[in-house]
Amino acid sequence: xxxxxxxxxxxxxxxxxxxxxxxxxxxxxxxxxxxxxxxxxxxxxxxxxxxxxxxxxxxxxxxxxxxxxxxxxxxxxxxxxxxxxxxxxxxxxxxxxxxxx
Amino acid sequence: xxxxxxxxxxxxxxxxxxxxxxxxxxxxxxxxxxxxxxxxxxxxxxxxxxxxxxxxxxxxxxxxxxxxxxxxxxxxxxxxxxxxxxxxxxxxxxxxxxxxxxxxxxxxxxxxxxxxxxxxxxxxxxxxxxxxxxxxxxxxxxxxxxxxxxxxxxxxxxxxxxxxxxxxxxxxxxxxxxxxxxxxxxxxxxxxxxxxxxxxxxxxxxxxxxxxxxxxxxxxxxxxxxxxxxxxxxxxxxxxxxxxxxxxxxxxxxxxxxxxxxxxxxxxxxxxxxxxxxxxxxxxxxxxxxxxxxxxxxxxxxxxxxxxxxxxxxxxxxxxxxxxxxxxxxxxxxxxxxxxxxxxxxxxxxxxxxxxxxxxxxxxxxxxxxxxxxxxxxxxxxxxxxxxxxxxxxxxxxxxxxxxxxxxxxxxxxxxxxxxxxxxxxxxxxxxxxxxxxxxxxxxxxxxxxxxxxxxxxxxxxxxxxxxxxxxxxxxxxxxxxxxxxxxxxxxxxxxxxxxxxxxxxxxxxxxxxxxxxxxxxxxxxxxxxxxxxxxxxxxxxxxxxxxxxxxxxxxxxxxxxx
Numbered sequence: 001x002x003x004x005x006x007x008x009x010x011x012x013x014x015x016x017x018x019x020x021x022x023x024x025x026x027x028x029x030x031x032x033x034x035x036x037x038x039x040x041x042x043x044x045x046x047x048x049x050x051x052x053x054x055x056x057x058x059x060x061x062x063x064x065x066x067x068x069x070x071x072x073x074x075x076x077x078x079x080x081x082x083x084x085x086x087x088x089x090x091x092x093x094x095x096x097x098x099x100x101x
Numbered sequence: 102x103x104x105x106x107x108x109x110x111x112x113x114x115x116x117x118x119x120x121x122x123x124x125x126x127x128x129x130x131x132x133x134x135x136x137x138x139x140x141x142x143x144x145x146x147x148x149x150x151x152x153x154x155x156x157x158x159x160x161x162x163x164x165x166x167x168x169x170x171x172x173x174x175x176x177x178x179x180x181x182x183x184x185x186x187x188x189x190x191x192x193x194x195x196x197x198x199x200x201x202x203x204x205x206x207x208x209x210x211x212x213x214x215x216x217x218x219x220x221x222x223x224x225x226x227x228x229x230x231x232x233x234x235x236x237x238x239x240x241x242x243x244x245x246x247x248x249x250x251x252x253x254x255x256x257x258x259x260x261x262x263x264x265x266x267x268x269x270x271x272x273x274x275x276x277x278x279x280x281x282x283x284x285x286x287x288x289x290x291x292x293x294x295x296x297x298x299x300x301x302x303x304x305x306x307x308x309x310x311x312x313x314x315x316x317x318x319x320x321x322x323x324x325x326x327x328x329x330x331x332x333x334x335x336x337x338x339x340x341x342x343x344x345x346x347x348x349x350x351x352x353x354x355x356x357x358x359x360x361x362x363x364x365x366x367x368x369x370x371x372x373x374x375x376x377x378x379x380x381x382x383x384x385x386x387x388x389x390x391x392x393x394x395x396x397x398x399x400x401x402x403x404x405x406x407x408x409x410x411x412x413x414x415x416x417x418x419x420x421x422x423x424x425x426x427x428x429x430x431x432x433x434x435x436x437x438x439x440x441x442x443x444x445x446x447x448x449x450x451x452x453x454x455x456x457x458x459x460x461x462x463x464x465x466x467x468x469x470x471x472x473x474x475x476x477x478x479x480x481x482x483x484x485x486x487x488x489x490x491x492x493x494x495x496x497x498x499x500x501x502x503x504x505x506x507x508x509x510x511x512x513x514x515x516x517x518x519x520x521x522x523x524x525x526x527x528x529x530x531x532x533x534x535x536x537x538x539x540x541x542x543x544x545x546x547x548x549x550x551x552x553x554x555x556x557x558x559x560x561x562x563x564x565x566x567x568x569x570x571x572x573x574x575x576x577x578x579x580x581x582x583x584x585x586x587x588x589x590x591x592x593x594x595x596x597x598x599x600x601x602x603x604x605x606x607x608x609x610x611x612x613x614x615x616x617x618x619x620x621x622x623x624x625x626x627x628x629x630x631x632x633x634x635x636x637x638x639x640x641x642x643x644x645x646x647x648x649x650x651x652x653x654x655x656x657x658x659x660x661x662x663x664x
Contacts, residue, residue, distance in 0.1 A: 056287040056406075060332030063380065067331040091406075092336065092355040093376045 003029040011040055016065075017047040022058040022085075030061050034068055044069055049080035054088050066097060077101060104137070104168070107195055111202070121145025125153045133163070135205060137189075140169040140180055148183040155184040162212035164205035168193075236294060237263060243301045247272030247308075248279065255438045256461040266293030267405055267459040270301060272308040275510070275527035278344050280308050280317070283403040283461050284337035284378070285356065292333065296379075299324050300335065311510040311527050314341040315388035318352055318378070322386045325379030334379040338371070338403050342395060344466060345628065349401065350390035354378055357406050357421060362434035364398040368425075371401075392560045394553065399465040400434035402441070407458030411449050419448050438462040485517040487583035496574035496597075500542060501567040506531050509577060516581050516588060518653045525632055526590065529647055530577075532629050533594035537575045539563065541598030541643055573597040587652035589634075593644065600642030 002019045003026055016033045018026065034044065044065065048054070066074045077099040081089065089100055108115045116131055118124045121138075122145045128136065136154055140147040151165050167180040167188040180188050186208075187201055240263050249256065249271045256269045266286035274280055282304055286293035300321050307317045318339055325335055336355030342348070353359055355377035361369040375387055404424070411419045427444045431437055441460060491512065495505050506527070513519060513526050539545045543566040549555035578593040626645075630636050635648035 056285075056336070060287050060334070063334070064332040091357060091373045093373060096376055097380070 002026060003033050005033040005037055007037070007041070009043075013043040013045060014041045015045045015047055017050065019050040020052055022048070022051045022054045022061075024055070024057040027057065027061060031064065034065055042075065044074070044076040046076065046078045047080055048078060048082070048085055051082070051085055054085045059088075059092055059094065062094065062098065104193060107193060107198060111199055113202075121147065121150035124150050125157070128154050129157050134209060135164045135166065135202065137166045137168055138185075140167050140171060140176075140188075148179065151180075151184040160216060162209050162216075164209055166201065166205065233264060240294065240298065240301075243298060243305075244268060244270060246301075246305045251279075253464040253466050254279070254281065254461070256459070257438075257442055258459045259457065263294045263297055264290055265407075265457055266297075267407075268297045268300065269459060269461050270304045271461075271463075272305055274308060274341070274343075275311050275524045276345075276531050277524070277528065278342045279340075279463065280304075280314060280342075281340045281401075281403070281461060281463050282337060283356065283405065283459060284335045285405045285407075285459070286335045287333050296325065296329055296333070296335065299328065307507075309523075311507045311531070313504055313506075314339050314350055314352060314390060316504060316507075318388040319383065319386055322378045322381065322388075323383040326382060329379045334377040336373075336377040336406075338373075339390075340401050340403065340463060341390065342401075342463070342465060344395075344397075347394055347396060349393045349395035349399075349465065351393065351401070352388065352390050357404055357409050357424070359404070360400075360402045360428055360437075361393055361395070362400045362402065362428065362431070362437055364396065364434060368428050369393070394556050395465045397465055397467040398434065400437050401463045401465070402428075402437050403461045403463075404441070405459045408441070408445065408460065411445055411458065413448050414450050419445070423448065435464065485515050487516055487581060487588060490578070490580035492576065492578045494574050494576040497570060497572075500538065500570040500573060500575065505575075505577070506534060509579065512579065513581070513590065516590075518587065519581075519590070519651065521654055522651050525651075526649070529592060529629060529632060529649060532626075533577075533592060533645055533647065534575060536626065536645065537594050537596035537598070537643075541596030541600070542570060542573045542575060543567065544598055584650070587650065590649040590651065591646065592649070593639075593646040595640070595644040598643050600640060600644075 002021075003016065004019075005014060005016045007014055014034060014037050016030070018030070022030075034041075046062065046065070062076075062078070066076055069076055078089065078094075079101055081100065086100070089095070089098075094100065105115050105117060116127060116133065118127050121142045124136075124138065124142075125145065138147045138150060138154075142150065145153075147167060151167075154163065154165065164186045165184055167177075167185045168191065169177070169180065169188055170191045171177060172190065177188055186205060189198060189201065237260070244263070247270060248254065249269065251271070251273075254271050256271075258267055258269055259265060266289055268284045268286075269282070270284075271279060271281045282300075284297070284300060286296050303320050303324060304317060307320060312320075321335075321337075329335075334355075338351070338353040338356045338359050340359070341350040343350075349361065351359060351361075351371045352375065353371055353373040354375035355373050358373070359371040361367075361371060363369070371391065374391075381387075409419055409421045409424055413419075423444070424441070427440050428437060431440055438460065445458070493505065493509065495503060509530050510523065510527050513530075514523055519526065540547065543563060545559060545563055545566070549559040549562075574597045576595045578591075578595075580591045582589050626636070629645075629647055632649070633647045634650040635646075637646045638644070639646060
């Protein structure tokens with residue numbers, strides 16, 4: 001499965017891991033990952049350790065997650081980006097919306 | 102005969118012929134659904150007839166069944182190779198015949214349904230392409246309203262770029278200088294094209310009314326924030342040039358580095374420092390621009406990410422280093438556009454590689470004369486306020502937050518006929534306002550701008566002092582009287598600053614303009630004096646009065662400037 005989700009920290013944190021290309025083809029799976037996990041989730045981690053590529057529709061999906069998680073009140077961190085992925089996130093200045101590490 | 106009776110009993114209409122050649126001729130004429138052929142026939146033999154019938158049927162699937170007494174498997178195989186779909190071995194068995202015909206008919210109907218579906222698809226696709234072409238014409242009428250065709254702007258965009266989500270807009274600012282916007286919507290197709298329409302309207306509408314880039318960016322952002330679904334946005338960059346002041350202001354939100362290429366060989370990256378348009382709520386949107394000095398011959402290059410993300414046949418990306426490499430190797434900034442496109446074509450090795458990227462190069466030109474009179478459109482109402490007076494004062498924090506020029510221009514443009522002088526009127530208003538604000542209220546010295554370090558300092562100070570405008574004001578008194586065929590516009594601009602020694606200042610300006618070519622200072626008043634019928638400085642130098650007599654352009658003049 002290119003997108004997988006699991007909970008940590010007593011289920012309060014949902015970790016969504018994306019494997020391979022993060023693009024429009026992951027749309028439904030990414031959405032399912034957070035929509036089906038509802039209930040008690042307070043924090044989200046998007047784990048991109050195994051993500052090779054990220055395009056603008058993936059940026060859009062991250063914005064949708066942020067919206068789902070409460071917009072400005074959302075607590076989402078995007079973790080373990082490789083340098084290409086990191087570059088794309090920073091060109092769009094997504095560090096203003098997410099904590100990226 | 103037996104066969105015919107059997108078939109008719111099963112409810113089929115039967116046409117019988119005696120030899121192969123007639124069979125082929127009758128096939129073309131009758132267009133039957135299924136053909137039964139004897140493998141051995143006089144004239145043209147069954148196998149040959151089968152080939153001809155197949156050719157005649159074209160895309161239609163017409164099952165061919167061989168009737169044969171042969172039982173040699175190799176002979177039977179030959180029947181199928183010649184185009185037969187099945188065979189019936191004599192003597193005929195009614196049950197088998199019926200079952201085979203039904204099976205072949207199912208295949209025939211399935212094929213027919215698929216062909217119809219494919220034809221529908223083809224037609225739908227054709228219609229969609231025709232609609233896209235039409236939509237593009239509509240879009241082009243909106244998007245190319247400006248000065249994209251000016252010689253100082255070059256751009257590359259695929260003909261259907263609006264359906265790739267890419268847009269390029271360019272317009273002349275009413276007081277001289279240009280405004281260019283390159284945008285890249287997320288997603289493709291109709292959603293992107295629909296989102297692009299209001300952006301074009303806002304861009305061209307606001308620039309012609311004298312709004313500055315930050316106001317336009319703010320408006321585009323809040324519009325897109327309102328109309329686009331979450332997750333869809335527009336990466337973009339905007340460049341505003343002010344050739345008179347030798348300035349360039351840039352904003353980049355989500356596009357790859359834009360570049361300022363100086364004739365001196367300097368290459369300055371203008372990286373994205375902002376979120377794309379349509380992501381943030383209006384109150385959180387940052388529209389602050391980066392200011393650069395710009396001299397004639399400098400170039401600004403904007404590009405979409407299709408550029409650095411292009412891949413060669415081995416899958417390697419050109420990357421930003423590839424772009425830097427091209428720019429570093431240029432002999433002069435003017436070659437940037439051609440060199441970048443040539444690099445892309447060579448790198449990807451396919452001419453269609455440039456379809457999904459957009460590139461725009463803007464050359465900084467010398468001091469452009471304020472916009473020449475524009476043609477008066479026939480539908481412009483001849484009626485409107487021609488004799489009036491108003492006073493408009495901007496004070497305190499509003500000085501830092503609000504640009505009163507579009508509003509003042511709007512009031513003046515209500516005068517019938519004066520619209521054709523909008524560029525000059527805008528220039529008068531903006532020069533007066535900038536002098537009053539920067540040199541009067543903020544007490545900035547224009548001489549600082551003479552050196553690159555002083556230039557940066559000037560804009561830092563401007564930003565800092567704008568936070569301390571307590572007790573300050575800029576007051577415009579405007580009045581217009583009708584003097585057929587034109588009129589007289591009187592603009593007085595007063596500020597709360599200390600004023601300046603006007604006589605001395607203008608002496609210095611004259612000296613300077615003959616001495617130093619790169620001096621930007623003092624141009625404002627000089628320009629006002631050239632454009633206005635009369636210019637007076639009152640008070641302690643903090644009140645400037647301009648009288649502007651105007652006449653509508655003669656017909657020929659109007660036509661000439663309609664470029």
